[in-house]
Amino acid sequence: MSESPMTDAFRPIDVERVDPITAAPDLAGPGGRAWRLPLTAAGPSSALGGWLLEAPWAHPFWHSYLLTAIHLRPAGDAAPAVIVVPGATHELTLLALDPKVPRGGILRGGPVHWLQPANFVAQFARATDAEALAEADAAAQAVVDGRLSPDTDLRAQWVARFGGGGLRHG
Secondary structure, eight states: OOSOOOOSSSOOOOHHHHSOOOSOOSEEETTEEEEEOOHHHHOSTTEEEEEEEEOTTSOSSOOEEEEEEEEOSOOTTSOOOOOOSTTOOEEEEEEEBOTTSOSGGGGGTOOOOBOSSOSEEEEEOOSSHHHHHHHHHHHHHHHHTTSSOOSGGGHHHHHHHHOSTTOBOO
16 A cells, blocks of 8 residues: 555644643554553453544544454453354454544543444454454554545555455445
8 A cells, every 4th residue: 555545635633622632642653643542442351452543634524533453252241253254253343433522531441432333344364363453553553654544435445454354334
């Protein structure tokens, strides 16, 4: 993906003014910033990790997204996974966050308020949890670098990375 989806078509939202986060980001680049989520914010015990992504260039009305990776094995406190892709071992979910709700609490394990439907959900197979989490980490880096758009208009970029098998979206 050598071409950047960032364009001058949209004037990015001044996120620092409308919804500041005082914590230093774990990743930063020309396309935004990202904070690694505590596992309590990433979801049930099947959660491997996730990211709060800030990409104000990606959409004119919302600026932030939640990216999570889970394993699909049985987990004590989670409902059994519904595996729609034969052989899938992991699932990645990308959600646009409601811009009317402050995001900072997510970093402390607070509630997540997202827009529906999800921007992207796909199941895929990786040999280990570390490999699946590394894929999510690389996607987060690509978003903050401005090379991967979290917006649904460019969902094909996510399909190219994670496959279209089991693709669920609105």
